[in-house]
Amino acid sequence: MKQVGKMKVWGTPTWGALVVAALMFAWEAQAFEASVVWRDEIVTEGIPYGLKKGYSHLAFATDIHDITLGVEYLQSLRENYNEVHLMVGYGWEMGAFAGSVGLARVDYSPGTADDTWEILADIEWGATEWLSLFVDGFVDVDDVEGGFFETGISLTPPDVCPFGVFSFEPYVLVGWDVGFVSGPRRVTENHWQFGLEMEAALTDHWSLVGDVQHARPLTNLDREGEGSVTWGGVGIAFAY
Numbered sequence: 001m002k003q004v005g006k007m008k009v010w011g012t013p014t015w016g017a018l019v020v021a022a023l024m025f026a027w028e029a030q031a032f033e034a035s036v037v038w039r040d041e042i043v044t045e046g047i048p049y050g051l052k053k054g055y056s057h058l059a060f061a062t063d064i065h066d067i068t069l070g071v072e073y074l075q076s077l078r079e080n081y082n083e084v085h086l087m088v089g090y091g092w093e094m095g096a097f098a099g100s101v102g103l104a105r106v107d108y109s110p111g112t113a114d115d116t117w118e119i120l121a122d123i124e125w126g127a128t129e130w131l132s133l134f135v136d137g138f139v140d141v142d143d144v145e146g147g148f149f150e151t152g153i154s155l156t157p158p159d160v161c162p163f164g165v166f167s168f169e170p171y172v173l174v175g176w177d178v179g180f181v182s183g184p185r186r187v188t189e190n191h192w193q194f195g196l197e198m199e200a201a202l203t204d205h206w207s208l209v210g211d212v213q214h215a216r217p218l219t220n221l222d223r224e225g226e227g228s229v230t231w232g233g234v235g236i237a238f239a240y
Contacts, residue, residue: 031062032063035058035235037209039056040054040055045175046215054076055076060072066090070089072087089103099124100120103117114142117140147185150173153173157169165201167199168198174191175192190219191226193215199237205240
């Protein structure tokens with residue numbers, strides 16, 4: 001992963017084969033999503049990346065027979081930094097519950113972090129038509145060998161326009177570190193976060209998307225000396 005158009009994912013036969021497989025998979029897909037979003041900051045586990053402001057975030061996902069393949073590419077617009085996430089997962093539904101398990105490969109720019117594998121899982125309970133409770137997380141099985149998970153609540157109000165043009169989804173969550181951000185490997189409250197995700201439909205398949213989010217440190221990040229951070233993004237998405 002050196003510059004835009006020269007991603008490491010294209011440079012090895014293994015990742016090249018996976019991308020070709022994903023495209024063939026998408027040809028028979030039951031659902032397909034893609035988006036391009038500009039972000040002023042990237043924040044993970046309540047910690048900002050700390051590079052110069054401005055990132056492009058490209059995402060692609062396709063579903064068929066409860067299997068999801070996903071690719072995400074993140075590029076700093078002002079510095080020589082990028083990363084690629086490749087994911088495969090299996091989703092399920094049972095009454096008001098839905099969840100998924102998966103495996104992800106994360107490749108970083110050389111000299112910034114070690115490439116790694118992660119096991120992913122999430123579960124969501126639709127408590128009411130508008131209200132959902134969720135738990136999601138991952139375990140790093142290659143580099144850090146620690147984990148991280150979030151517990152939260154999200155709201156899905158009805159579309160605020162009579163023709164369903166605009167929709168929004170507020171959420172609030174608490175992040176919990178299990179040796180991924182800092183040791184030792186015991187459950188420690190990491191940060192709390194709230195945000196608002198928005199979508200404005202342009203056609204049946206195209207829409208404008210945006211979000212604004214804020215995170216504040218709890219015990220774990222207080223010890224690490226991290227502060228509060230606010231960030232957001234705006235872009236365009238396609239789905240069918």
